[in-house]
Amino acid sequence: MTTPDGPRTGAGILRSALRRNARAMAGGTVLMGMYQAGETAFPIALGLIVDHALRDRSLGALGLSFAALAAIITTVSFSWRFGMRVLQRANTTEAHRWRVRVAACGLQPVARDVDLKSGEVLAIATEDADQTADIIEVVPLLVSSLVAVLVAAVALGTASAGLGLLVIVGTVGILSVLSVLSRRIGSRTREQQARVARAGAKVADLIAGLRPLHGFGGNRAALRSYRGVSGEARDQAIAVARANGAYAGTAVALNLLLATAVTLLAGRLAFQGRITTGELVMAVGLAQFVMEPLKLFSEMPKYVMVARASAERMALVLAAPPVAVPGSDRPAADGGLEVDRVQYGSLRKLQFHVPAGRLVAVAAYGQRSVADLVAVLAGDAPPSAFDGAVRVGGRETAHLEVGALREHLLVNPSHAEIFAGTLRSNIDPSGTARLVSEAVEASLLTDVVALHRDGLDHPVRDRGANLSGGQRQRLSLARALAADAPVLVLHDPTTAVDAVTEQLIARNIAALRRGRTTLLITSSPALLDAADQVLVLDEGVITREGTHRDLLATDATYRQAVAR
Incomplete structure (x- = not known):
C-alpha cells in the first residue's frame, strides 16, 4: 500500500504547511504587526503627550491626546483578538491535516525493517503533528515581534541615533546567543520525543498482551520493563526542561540587560539636555514595552527547532516504504x-x-x-x-x-x-x-x-x-x-x-x-x-x-x- 502523495522530509513538511497557510499567515501577520506596533506606539504617544502638555498646556490638546491613546488601545485589543483567531484556526486546521495523514500512513503495512510501533505512531500523530503545525503561529509572531523592535529602534533613533543603534545591536546580539542554545534544545527535543514514543509503544504492547501476562504471572516483569523505558523518557524530559530553563533564563537576562542599557543611556542624554523630557518618557516606556516583543522574538528560534524536530519525526512515518508496491489489475469474480x-x-x-x-x-x-x-x-x-x-x-x-x-x-x-x-x-x-x-x-x-x-x-x-x-x-x-x-x-x-x-x-x-x-x-x-x-x-x-x-x-x- 502506498502512502498519500506529499512531502516526506521534515523540511518539506514545514514548507508545505507554510505554503498551504500563506493567506492566513499573511492576514495574521498584518494583524499581529498592528498589535505590536500599537503596543510600541503607546510609550511613543505618552512621550509626545508630555512634550505637548508642557509646551501648550491646553485642555484641547489633552483631550486629543486621550483620544489618540484610546485609538491605540482599541487597535491593540482588536488586532490581537482577530489576529490570534486567524492564526489559531489555521494552526488547528493544519494540525488536523497532519494527524489524519500520519494516521492514514500509520494504518498501512510498511516494510519490516522500519522500526515504527503503534505507540510511536500514536505519539507522532498527536503531539508531533500539533508541534509541527505551531510553525503557522511562530512565523507571524516572529515577524510581528521584529516589527515592534524596528518601530522601537526607529522611534528611539529619532530622539538619538545612539539609542536606536543600541536596540538594533542588542537585538542582534541576543538572537546570536539564543540561536546557539536553540540548536541544543532541538537535538534534545528530538531525543525526548523518541523516548516518549518508545514508552507509548511499550504501553501499547503491554496492553495488547495483558491477558497472557496475567496468565503466566508476568505482570511484575512487564512493569519493570516499562519503568525502565519510562525512566529514560523522564530523564530526557528533565534534560530538555533544563535546556529550556537555561534558554528562558538567558533570554530574560539579556532582554533586561538591553532594557536597562536603553534606560540608562536615555537618562544620561536627558541629563545632558540632548533629549527632551517627553523623549525620556518615551525611551523609558519603550525600554519596558519592548521587553515583550524582545522576549517573544527571542523565543521563536526555540519553537522553530521544536517544530522542525517534530516534522522530522512525522517524516519517519510518511517516508516509511510500503510492504509492497501494488499493481493495477483486478481479480476475476469467480477465479478461486x-x-x-x-x-x-x-x-x-x-x-x-x-x-x-x-x-x-x-x-x-x-x-x-x-x-x-x-x-x-x-x-x-x-x-x-x-x-x-x-x-x-x-x-x-x-x-x-x-x-x-x-x-x-x-x-x-x-x-x-x-x-x-x-x-x-x-x-x-x-x-x-x-x-x-x-x-x-x-x-x-x-x-x-x-x-x-x-x-x-x-x-x-x-x-x-x-x-x-x-x-x-x-x-x-x-x-x-x-x-x-x-x-x-x-x-x-x-x-x-x-x-x-x-x-x-x-x-x-x-x-x-x-x-x-x-x-x-x-x-x-x-x-x-x-x-x-x-x-x-x-x-x-x-x-x-x-x-x-x-x-x-x-x-x-x-x-x-x-x-x-
Whole structure:
C-alpha cells in the first residue's frame, strides 16, 4: 500500500504547511504587526503627550491626546483578538491535516525493517503533528515581534541615533546567543520525543498482551520493563526542561540587560539636555514595552527547532516504504484461490488450489507452517519476500490493485482485534454489510445479542474487555462472515468455543458460504468435516488430500493429529 502523495522530509513538511497557510499567515501577520506596533506606539504617544502638555498646556490638546491613546488601545485589543483567531484556526486546521495523514500512513503495512510501533505512531500523530503545525503561529509572531523592535529602534533613533543603534545591536546580539542554545534544545527535543514514543509503544504492547501476562504471572516483569523505558523518557524530559530553563533564563537576562542599557543611556542624554523630557518618557516606556516583543522574538528560534524536530519525526512515518508496491489489475469474480510453489519460511514450494465456490480446509501438523501460510495470504509477507505466487481470481496478488484485492480476499486471523463501540459496529464497521443478521446467526452470536436489552447496539469496551474469549472470537467470525468476501480465509475461528457450539458453527459456515470460495486453516474436526476437501500440510508441503472422513479412515497420522 502506498502512502498519500506529499512531502516526506521534515523540511518539506514545514514548507508545505507554510505554503498551504500563506493567506492566513499573511492576514495574521498584518494583524499581529498592528498589535505590536500599537503596543510600541503607546510609550511613543505618552512621550509626545508630555512634550505637548508642557509646551501648550491646553485642555484641547489633552483631550486629543486621550483620544489618540484610546485609538491605540482599541487597535491593540482588536488586532490581537482577530489576529490570534486567524492564526489559531489555521494552526488547528493544519494540525488536523497532519494527524489524519500520519494516521492514514500509520494504518498501512510498511516494510519490516522500519522500526515504527503503534505507540510511536500514536505519539507522532498527536503531539508531533500539533508541534509541527505551531510553525503557522511562530512565523507571524516572529515577524510581528521584529516589527515592534524596528518601530522601537526607529522611534528611539529619532530622539538619538545612539539609542536606536543600541536596540538594533542588542537585538542582534541576543538572537546570536539564543540561536546557539536553540540548536541544543532541538537535538534534545528530538531525543525526548523518541523516548516518549518508545514508552507509548511499550504501553501499547503491554496492553495488547495483558491477558497472557496475567496468565503466566508476568505482570511484575512487564512493569519493570516499562519503568525502565519510562525512566529514560523522564530523564530526557528533565534534560530538555533544563535546556529550556537555561534558554528562558538567558533570554530574560539579556532582554533586561538591553532594557536597562536603553534606560540608562536615555537618562544620561536627558541629563545632558540632548533629549527632551517627553523623549525620556518615551525611551523609558519603550525600554519596558519592548521587553515583550524582545522576549517573544527571542523565543521563536526555540519553537522553530521544536517544530522542525517534530516534522522530522512525522517524516519517519510518511517516508516509511510500503510492504509492497501494488499493481493495477483486478481479480476475476469467480477465479478461486491458488498458492503456486510458494517458498517462504517453513513452506517448501507449497502448491494447492481452492476452486471457486468450494470450501477447502488445511490441516497443518506444525504451527510454524500455519503462521507462514497466513502471513503470505494476508499480505504480511510481501510478494518480494517469497518465491512463487499467490493468485486470487486468476491474478497474482503482486499485480492487483490493493483496494480490489481487499474487496475480493479477506483473511481473518485467529487473533482478530475487537474495537470499542457496539456489537453492530464491530460486525459492520462501514455500515454497508448486507449479511449482518445472517452472520450473527451463523457465528452463534445470537445468545450474546439476546442477553442485552440493546441487542446489537450493546456497548463493547476496548479490545472486548467486557466479553468472554469465546464471545470475542464469535464476534470476530461474525464480522468476517458479514463482509461476504468472494474469497474468505479463516484461521482457527472456533478455538475458544465448546465442542457443541463448534459443531453448529461449522455447519453454519458451510451453509452461509455455499457457492463462495472459502479456505479454513484449522485442526478442528468439526470444521474439517464440514469442508468439501481437506489438504494436509506437513513440513511445508501438501502431503495428503481427501475428505475428512476418508483421511480418518486411511491415515493414522492424520487421525492422531486431529481426532479429539
